[in-house]
Amino acid sequence: RKEVEQDPGPFNVPEGATVAFNCTYSNSASQSFFWYRQDCRKEPKLLMSVYSSGNEDGRFTAQLNRASQYISLLIRDSKLSDSATYLCVVKDPGGYQKVTFGIGTKLQVIP
C-alpha cells in the first residue's frame, strides 16, 4: 500500500460546481496534513493545513478523519482559476519535517 494515495483524476467539473477530493494515508501515527496546489509546470504552493477540527478558508474546506485515515478537500463554487493539481501531503511522525506527497489530483474547471 502506498504511503499516501490519491485519485489522479482528471476531475472535469463545470464552473460553479462543488467538487471533493479524498486522500488516504497509511501511517496511523502521522500528525500533520496539508493540501498543496500545483499549477502546470510550477512549484507546489500551500493551499491549507488540515487540522483535526477541520479547516475552512473561503470556498475551500479541509477535513481529517483519523479513524479511517483519510483527509478531504472540498471546493465550493468552482472557478476557472481553480484548475490545477491538488497534492495531498502527510508529514511523517517524529521530530523531523519529512513529508510524503500523493500523486496529486488534477482538476479542470470547464466554462
Added chain:
Amino acid sequence: DAGVTQSPTHLIKTRGQQVTLRCSPKSGHDTVSWYQQALGQGPQFIFQYYEEEERQRGNFPDRFSGHQFPNYSSELNVNALLLGDSALYLCASSLGQGVDETQYFGPGTRLLVL
C-alpha cells in the same frame, strides 16, 4: 521578503555526467529539503538538511548527495546521470524547529538527461 530561489532554471546533460543544483532558502529559514518530481508524479523526498547536516534521506541512491552551507543555502549533486534522472528538482525551505512546519517551495530546476 525573498522567497526560495533555485538555479539554474533549466539544464540539459548527457548520461554519465554530473550536475549541481543550487537553492537559497526563504529568509529566516534554516532547513532545506530536496524533492524530485517526475512527469505525472508527486514530488519524491530526496533528503533534508538542517544545521549543515543531512537529517533525513529518502529512497535515493548514493549518486544523490548534498550539502548545506553556513548561510543555509544548499546544493544537490547528482553523479553518473541516468535518463531516469530527468525530472523537476524542487527545493523547499522551512524552520527546523517551531510551530510553523510549512515548507515553501522554489520554482524548481528542470533537468533533462539525454
